[in-house]
Amino acid sequence: MITINEALQSVLSQRQSYGTEKVKLSGATGRFLAEDIFTDLDAPPFDRVMMDGVAIRLGDLDNPIKPSYIIQGIQAAGTPQMELLDADHCLEVMTGAILPIGADTIIPYEEIETTDGNAHIQLEKAAKRFVHYRGSDSKKGQKIIPKGKLITAADIGILATVGKADVSVAKLPSVAIISTGDELVEVDQTPLPHQIRKSNVYTLWSAIVKEGILSKMYHINDDKDALVKTLSDLMDAYDVLLLSGGVSKGKFDHIPDVLSDLGVHKLFHRVAQRPGKPFWFGHHPEKGTKVFAYPGNPVSTYVNHLFYFQQWLHASLGTPLQPEVKTLGEKIPGNPNLSRFVSVSIDAKTGRAYPFSHNGSGDLFSLSKTDGFLLLPQRDGDFLEGEQLEFLCIR
Amino acid sequence: MITINEALQSVLSQRQSYGTEKVKLSGATGRFLAEDIFTDLDAPPFDRVMMDGVAIRLGDLDNPIKPSYIIQGIQAAGTPQMELLDADHCLEVMTGAILPIGADTIIPYEEIETTDGNAHIQLEKAAKRFVHYRGSDSKKGQKIIPKGKLITAADIGILATVGKADVSVAKLPSVAIISTGDELVEVDQTPLPHQIRKSNVYTLWSAIVKEGILSKMYHINDDKDALVKTLSDLMDAYDVLLLSGGVSKGKFDHIPDVLSDLGVHKLFHRVAQRPGKPFWFGHHPEKGTKVFAYPGNPVSTYVNHLFYFQQWLHASLGTPLQPEVKTLGEKIPGNPNLSRFVSVSIDAKTGRAYPFSHNGSGDLFSLSKTDGFLLLPQRDGDFLEGEQLEFLCIR
Structure with missing residues (x-):
């Protein structure tokens, strides 16, 4: 059976660009930049006054300040x-x-008294000019955000x-989410009495909305002919199929x-991990469709989606997802045969992750x-308190 | 000057409920639950088969298994x-x-050979029943998600x-974002040459979209009459005003x-923090409007918004925001006079936060x-490598 790292590399080998488009600034949050961003002006764009006060022409900072100046007007922002x-x-x-033309130094209001249109200055020498000079933060034409970055509020x-x-x-x-x-x-x-309500497709739909993708949900019964017909149609219409169950x-x-009959090239089926072992992944060489076929258990589906699909999406559209790490709060025995996604709660004070016991996948x-889930890689030795491990956040 | 904790308590004292509404499940992600959620059925809802195989009636697990059984049919999911x-x-x-009526034990396919409509079993005794019994995870009517929780994909x-x-x-x-x-x-x-483009209002707009709120942007010039007229109208129309600049x-x-003239009750102006010291906060006692008036510097505006508004919003609509903590990667001198929001980068391997030098607010x-930002509370002693500090994530 393939390891989790081999499975991830296989998924990432299928990363793909879907082209670019222009959007309004108000719709760009959470999208991936498809162009480098440069300053179009110096920053600051002009010699900028840094204090409320009066501007004078002093020349050398060592020159003495006159005791009084005629106030000529106000230069507001x-x-x-x-x-x-x-x-x-x-x-x-x-x-x-x-900064007004001909001025070079600001004297703050704290050092001034004004009477009859005159500013009386209580300093003999200026300590600083209090001017934030044009271009001192960055020059025009400097790259400030690189192509591929996920666009945040900042x-x-x-x-x-x-x-x-x-x-x-x-x-x-475009993504179709399919329950079977x-x-x-x-x-x-x-x-x-023998039925349950759909839930995985809703979890997947919601997780994908957070990535900005409005997907569509489908259901196919456990009938080979129906599966062949519908999956074939969906592969023509969508870039990605997310399936839940039936693997x-x-x-x-x-x-x-059915996927094999439809010409989908299987990259792997089953990964040495728990939960989510029966995960199946492949792509259609001609149509280009990627197929993530998750096991039907809710936790299995969700953890596979968080780990594999999210990394595939980020690598496809922008820059690879930087995994978060958390410190393990207590010892967990190693397992040489399986990687494990362990459900944890995070201690609010210390930020440490503690395993959270539940009834299985x-x-x-x-x-x-x-x-969220800590990823414990497959290995013999125990995982020790204080160890740094990759963390998948679900909040 | 008020401390950061006093300021936060003052902001939180103005938490307010805006009522409840019904939404479709597809629109509920990221909203706060206004009802407790209970199971409507036992989980699992029936005695559920846990392995592919054959179901037999064994009675006591100690009873011997017959060498062969007549296959009567298939009980599919x-x-x-x-x-x-x-x-x-x-x-x-x-x-x-x-689980079929009259059956009590599953024998997995691995232990069976089938010929001519008979299942030949290669075991003498059953090790387990492989039945996941009705209600063993949770009983019908059990509370599974409490009112107030932020709704995640799970x-x-x-x-x-x-x-x-x-x-x-x-x-x-409802939120109005106002630049001045x-x-x-x-x-x-x-x-x-003496102008700059608006930016704070876009950052705030984007940060609020992530909370599910579609706000509206306004601009008012530095003119007292225009400010009085427009702010009065906006206080009639919106629950919250976010202002940037002019404080x-x-x-x-x-x-x-102007806010004072309009009857807005000031709760504080200026907080012992850097950046963002001139933050002004108040509310209108009759109209109920909350007014967050941030300083004009971009970093000051954003950090105040992340810290104060987000906590106010979560406390108002659901449960208080649980702050994230990060481990400090290097020593930072203490400051007894000011709390500080320090811009940091997170080391991918260790998860530790290192101060990120830039040109000021x-x-x-x-x-x-x-x-993101580490919050260093005001204190004499140094902040030491390895210390846990509150973290505001901006990604």
Whole structure:
């Protein structure tokens, strides 16, 4: 059986770009940048006043300040640049204003008294100029956000500053989410004694909405002909199929056979991991469709999706997902045969992860109480208190 | 000056409920539950077959297994419960199926050979029954998600399982985001030499979209009459106003005066923190409007918003936000006068936070490279390597 790392590399080998598109700035949050972003102006764009006070022409900082200056006017933030007409004059200036022409030093209000249109200065020498010089943070034309970055709220502010009203972002793949299994009924139905309601497709739908993708849900019964017909159609219409159920060893687990009949190239089936071992992954060489066929157990489906699909999506559209790490709070015995996703809760004070006991991979309800999963790689030795391990957050 | 903890308690004292509403399950992700959620059935809802194989009637586990059973049929998952007609008969059963009436034990396929409609069993005694009994995970009527919880993808699956096609959630407050400052121009304009483009309002808009709130943006010039008129109208129309700029000590920083004239009750102005010291917070006693007036610097605005507004929103709509903690990677000197939000990057291997140097609170571009902010409370002693500190994530 393939290891979790081999499975992940296989999934990542199928990363694919779906092209780019322009979106309005207001719709760009959470998308992946498809262009490098440069400053279009120096930052700050002008010699910027840093204190409320008066601007004077001093020349050398060692020059003595005159005891009194004639106030010529006010240079407010957002008003065109004024000019200091004479070395005996000053201009009142506000933080954020452009430094007036002919001025070079700000004296803060704290050091000044004003009477009859004159500013009387109680300093003999200036300590600092209090000017934030044009281009001192960054020069025009400097790269400030690289292509491939996931756009955060902070990036939105930066894109606004440099005038990107429209942004080029990676196009998202179209995704179909497909439940299989004759025991499944709709959410608004009351199950008969041998039935249960669908749930995995809703979890997947919600997880994908958080990535900005509006997917569509389908259901196919455990009938080989129906599976062949519908899956073939869906592969024509969608870039990615996410299936849940039908990949174990039962008499009606037709998915692997049907996918093979439809020309989907299997990259692997079954991974040395718990939960989620029967995960099947492949792609259609001509149609380009990627097929993630998850086992039917709710926790198995969700953990496989979090681990494999998310990393595939980020690698496809932008830059690889940087895994989060957490410190293990207590010893867990090693397992040389399997990698394990262990449901944990995070201690609020220490940030450490503690295993959270539940009833096995079918126990959906425990997922609401868990903070996420620690990934314990397959190995002989124990996992020790204080060890750093990869963490999949589900909040 | 008020401390950061006093300021936070003051903000949280203004938490408020905005009522509840029913939404479709597909629109419930990221909302706060306004009802307790209970199981509507036992889990599992029936005695569930755990292995593919044959079901027999054994009685006591110590009873010997017959060498051969007549195969009476197949009990598949999702088909109505069948009945084992005789102790010499067996039924083939699939994982997830209901246990047939009259059967009590599953023998996995691995232990069986089938010929001519008979199952020949190579075991003398059964080790386990391989039945997941009805209600063994949870009984009908058990509370599984408490009111107030933020709804995650995992919760969506649980809500589907228990048949919540419509969910009662907390209504969201309506929010107006208001920029002030004559130096600001629109994103699609080229600034004159003394102007800059708006950016804070876009960052705030994007941060709030992530909370599920579609806010609206407004701009008001540094003109007292315009501020009075527009802010009064906006307080009638919105539950929350987020302002950016105009709260410092300059000649045109009218916001505190105007809010006071409009009857907004100031809870505090200025907090012993860096950046973001001039933060102003208040509420209108009659209209109920909450006013978060942030300083104009981009980093100041954003960090105040992340810290104060997010905690206010979670406390108002559901359960208080559980702060994340990170381990400090290197020593930072203490400061007895100020709490500090320190921009950090997180080491991918160790998960430790390292201070990220930038040009001060105005340096918007640095926000794209940072992973978040560590909160260093005001104190004399150094912050030591390995210490746990509160972390605000910006990714």
